[in-house]
Amino acid sequence: MWRAVFLAWLLAFGCARADWEVAQIDGRDYVSLASTAAFYAMNPPAAAGLKKFVAAGGGRAIQVELDSREALIDGVRHWFAFPARLQAGRAWISRVDVSHTVDPALRPDKVQGMRPVKIVVLDPGHGGYDNGASSRYGYEKDFTLDVVRRLRKRLEAAGLRVVQTRNSDTFVDLERRPRVANRTPDSIFVSIHFNSADWKPTANGIETYAIPPLGAPPSGQDSVMARDRLPELGHALEPVNFTLATAMHHALMGKMKAEDRGVKRARYVVLKDAATPAILIEGGFLTNPGDAARIANPAWRESYAAAIAAGIVEYKKLAEQGVKPREKKDW
Helix, strand or coil: CHHHHHHHHHHHCCCCCCCCCEEEECCEEEEEHHHHHHHCCCCCCEECCCCEEEEEECCEEEEEEECCCEEEECCEEEECCCCEEEECCEEEEEHHHHHHHHHHHHCHHHCCCCCCCCEEEEEECCECCECCCEECCEEHHHHHHHHHHHHHHHHHHCCCEEEECCCCCCCCCCCHHHHHHHCCCCEEEEEEEEECCCCCCCCCCEEEEECCCCCCCCCCCCCCCHHHHCCCHHHHHHHHHHHHHHHHHHHHHHHHCCCEEEEEECCCHHHHCCCCCEEEEEEEECCCHHHHHHHHCHHHHHHHHHHHHHHHHHHHHHHHHCCCCCCHHHC
């Protein structure tokens, strides 16, 4: 039964011509990294250390780590829904991750459902009595609003209209924020935040979030829970959201030279309740001394706003012209 379902997926995925190797591992459908590499015209995978396998060729590359959900795809980190596994001496990737992460990351121009981008809804995280994270330099709510104001100027200079969920130090309910985008035609939603980890002050870097595939766990959750099987408004555009997040993360990593914490998945309210393409960016850790000092620097925030603007423009070109976004190495 599972094999019939899997083969039906291969046909829908446009993969019938490939000699796919499929198996069930951990009770789930898995695809060999070798057949994945062959489909994308890469060289056969090779070991790259004790638990890592790499497949590369034709300007594409995938690196997986056994028993881990972390992967590198075309030079940036991604988080799989399920760990890569070893079977018969070879690496295997879950079907969910091939269809919802590997394929849209490698072939964003094949993703369906993208619409023209005329308006960008910018969401400065927190506000009012909700300070968010903090450092000795100030509060997250103030840094996010400052970045959004800088970003707005750049986007408007590029010909885009901008709407903000808040324009001052006021509190806005989480549920209200995605509704602003939902009632704004031809828009995308970008929520700006900064991170914190009091228990691990060494944590640093930038991460970009999109909603998980329906039935898959968020990046910070080890197993599938009942709530992960509940369809949300944001699931209708899940591949598009991921494509926006990936284009953004390549721009951020290429222009900011920050620690790459990856394209991750989360069921945040602002993502699951969004009916337009929506992402959330964590631009560094206010609990990390180095990150906190950079975030407090107006020149850094200007560069950060420029990088976000670049990611939005790259996605706009993809959505409207089919132009594949620049990768990290191209910036």
